[in-house]
Amino acid sequence: METLNLRHATHRRAGGTGRLAIIGVVASGNLEVLVERVLPDDECLLEIKTAADGFGAVWSAVASDFVERHSPGGLRFSINDGGAGPDIVMLRLAQAVRLMERSAS
Amino acid sequence: MTNWQHGREARDTRLAAGAKFANGKVVAARDATRLLEAVIRPGDRVCLEGDNQKQADLLSAALLAVDLDKVNDLHMVQSGVVLPEHLDVFERGVAKRLDYAYSGPQSARIATMLFGGKIELGAVHTYLELFARYFVDLTPNVALIAAVSADRDGNLYTGPNTEDTPTVVEATAFKDGIVVAQVNEIVDRVPRVDIPADRVHFVVKADKPFFVEPLFTRDPAAITETQILTAMMALKGIYAPYGVRRLNHGIGFSTAAIELLLPTYGEKLGLKGSVATHFALNPHPALIPAIESGWVKQIHSFGSEVGMDEYIRARPDVYFTGSDGSLRSNRAFCQVAGHYACDMFIGSTLQIDLQGNSSTVTTSRIAGFGGAPNMGADARGRRHPSAPWLQAGREGAPDVPAPLRRGRKLVVQIGETFGEKNVPLFVETLDALALAEKLKLDLAPVMIYGDDVTHIVTEEGIANLLLCRDAGEREQAIRGVAGYTDVGRARDPRAVKRLRERGVIRRPEDLGIDPLEADRSLLAARSIKDLVRWSGGLYAPPSKFRNW
Numbered sequence: 001m002e003t004l005n006l007r008h009a010t011h012r013r014a015g016g017t018g019r020l021a022i023i024g025v026v027a028s029g030n031l032e033v034l035v036e037r038v039l040p041d042d043e044c045l046l047e048i049k050t051a052a053d054g055f056g057a058v059w060s061a062v063a064s065d066f067v068e069r070h071s072p073g074g075l076r077f078s079i080n081d082g083g084a085g086p087d088i089v090m091l092r093l094a095q096a097v098r099l100m101e102r103s104a105s
Numbered sequence: 106m107t108n109w110q111h112g113r114e115a116r117d118t119r120l121a122a123g124a125k126f127a128n129g130k131v132v133a134a135r136d137a138t139r140l141l142e143a144v145i146r147p148g149d150r151v152c153l154e155g156d157n158q159k160q161a162d163l164l165s166a167a168l169l170a171v172d173l174d175k176v177n178d179l180h181m182v183q184s185g186v187v188l189p190e191h192l193d194v195f196e197r198g199v200a201k202r203l204d205y206a207y208s209g210p211q212s213a214r215i216a217t218m219l220f221g222g223k224i225e226l227g228a229v230h231t232y233l234e235l236f237a238r239y240f241v242d243l244t245p246n247v248a249l250i251a252a253v254s255a256d257r258d259g260n261l262y263t264g265p266n267t268e269d270t271p272t273v274v275e276a277t278a279f280k281d282g283i284v285v286a287q288v289n290e291i292v293d294r295v296p297r298v299d300i301p302a303d304r305v306h307f308v309v310k311a312d313k314p315f316f317v318e319p320l321f322t323r324d325p326a327a328i329t330e331t332q333i334l335t336a337m338m339a340l341k342g343i344y345a346p347y348g349v350r351r352l353n354h355g356i357g358f359s360t361a362a363i364e365l366l367l368p369t370y371g372e373k374l375g376l377k378g379s380v381a382t383h384f385a386l387n388p389h390p391a392l393i394p395a396i397e398s399g400w401v402k403q404i405h406s407f408g409s410e411v412g413m414d415e416y417i418r419a420r421p422d423v424y425f426t427g428s429d430g431s432l433r434s435n436r437a438f439c440q441v442a443g444h445y446a447c448d449m450f451i452g453s454t455l456q457i458d459l460q461g462n463s464s465t466v467t468t469s470r471i472a473g474f475g476g477a478p479n480m481g482a483d484a485r486g487r488r489h490p491s492a493p494w495l496q497a498g499r500e501g502a503p504d505v506p507a508p509l510r511r512g513r514k515l516v517v518q519i520g521e522t523f524g525e526k527n528v529p530l531f532v533e534t535l536d537a538l539a540l541a542e543k544l545k546l547d548l549a550p551v552m553i554y555g556d557d558v559t560h561i562v563t564e565e566g567i568a569n570l571l572l573c574r575d576a577g578e579r580e581q582a583i584r585g586v587a588g589y590t591d592v593g594r595a596r597d598p599r600a601v602k603r604l605r606e607r608g609v610i611r612r613p614e615d616l617g618i619d620p621l622e623a624d625r626s627l628l629a630a631r632s633i634k635d636l637v638r639w640s641g642g643l644y645a646p647p648s649k650f651r652n653w
Contacts, residue, residue, distance in 0.1 A: 094620035
């Protein structure tokens with residue numbers, strides 16, 4: 001079990017008005033992402049608890065690309081990872097941003 | 106006076122020797138080895154029919170058992186090296202030299218035997234190349250083929266898996282060779298004549314039906330969200346903008362995902378009727394929902410697929426069928442169709458290098474590539490235009506005046522950046538190069554050369570290599586969709602950013618793809634049972650795919 005906290009500056013506030021969303025499941029090769037709009041508009045935070053140790057560099061690279069591609073300003077992501085590959089991580093993060101864009105909860 | 110009939114005389118001598126074991130043309134299974142000893146000469150070129158699906162297994166076993174004093178040092182010229190007996194004949198010394206196209210199940214052993222000097226390798230061909238050489242310098246002296254049934258005259262019914270048989274027989278029978286067929290049964294009247302009797306010299310009735318294996322069935326239950334996302338990108342970023350109607354699909358899960366997205370995501374994109382209407386393709390069960398939804402107009406097939414027979418019989422508007430109602434496949438014609446009449450090949454591979462060369466060879470296996478190199482190659486002899494072909498040609502060579510510009514076939518490699526067991530799809534150097542060095546091959550076994558590849562699609566994006574203007578751009582375009590593999594992580598981020606701005610690289614968000622849709626609920630069928638349901642109960646999957 002490893003914990004990583006990755007904080008990034010963002011260009012833009014995440015779209016939409018959603019306050020909170022959750023997607024994915026904690027399972028082998030999968031992950032659960034809880035996203036909350038609780039930060040200033042020019043930053044985001046990924047708090048990662050992962051079952052697979054030693055992948056800090058890949059997480060860091062995925063997080064940087066994600067922030068560059070989706071600019072999730074104001075969002076905090078709490079991630080429970082069951083050893084998902086970077087493809088699924090990127091997909092879940094993009095899905096979480098999309099949920100915040102379209103939900104008004 | 107010159108004798109111009111040596112071949113004919115030799116054939117007649119062989120026929121007379123074989124006739125001793127035959128009643129008319131019919132030979133008992135127990136006499137098969139003695140028949141082969143009578144008609145085969147040392148050093149002969151022999152085609153032991155090994156197709157994708159149908160195997161002359163009785164004749165393989167019979168050949169393996171010959172007296173080595175009578176039959177030895179054969180030169181095997183066959184498309185598929187599939188059964189263990191196909192290699193046992195080399196182990197035992199019945200055969201010495203090999204020219205072939207595909208060796209999937211035997212790929213590890215064939216590599217060991219080549220390395221150990223048990224086999225003298227001519228070359229690893231594509232199907233079409235080997236078939237072509239059957240008519241030039243590799244004409245078989247004897248062909249040992251498989252069919253479903255024969256009548257007493259020797260007319261053969263191959264069933265839906267006609268595959269290579271007409272080509273093998275054509276080359277052998279019309280050049281004074283001997284054709285021996287194994288059949289599952291001898292009947293008064295064959296359902297249809299796939300091979301006319303005057304090209305068949307002996308018929309052996311086998312005790313059990315020839316071996317056949319389902320090779321093209323992909324269980325929708327195993328398709329991942331990443332494959333769905335990638336398939337969505339292919340549909341929206343390639344099928345739609347080029348308007349690809351005529352195409353060939355590979356046999357992997359990524360293309361199965363595309364097939365299962367046509368009636369759902371494709372429908373939503375409004376693509377029905379304007380893409381994926383005509384295929385050169387085996388009867389993939391995964392295409393059933395698209396067929397049933399009215400997407401597919403016509404399919405010509407290399408061979409058949411286990412369990413699809415009744416479905417095909419009931420859909421003759423889509424498939425090619427004989428007077429008896431069952432599928433008529435033909436590997437040579439379908440390969441030609443895929444090469445010349447299709448605007449796109451899309452399929453998976455195991456390794457892609459920085460130039461876009463791809464290979465399914467690893468250091469310990471030589472599988473050969475069967476038809477993929479002909480499907481996945483620009484057809485330089487093509488002269489008829491089509492919109493996708495012209496568009497690809499324009500993108501690749503914008504400065505050439507249009508009337509003199511060649512079109513291009515779209516050759517698309519699709520896959521996840523990390524494949525099975527987390528093995529990276531992208532590599533700095535293909536394993537095929539190490540293998541070529543180890544076996545002292547003149548050519549590294551490359552499946553698709555980089556200069557034929559037009560697009561690479563992964564979950565990270567689409568790289569359009571047609572738009573790259575030099576090797577450096579090409580390398581960065583490939584790295585730019587290589588995800589978090591070592592190759593992907595070694596990209597130049599600024600160069601990749603510029604390529605993305607030019608549309609050379611396109612991410613899912615650039616294509617307007619909603620990541621929330623990349624879900625298994627988007628698949629038209631999520632299980633084999635769903636496919637059976639779509640087919641109205643006509644598709645009968647083999648037991649290994651049944652879990653209900």
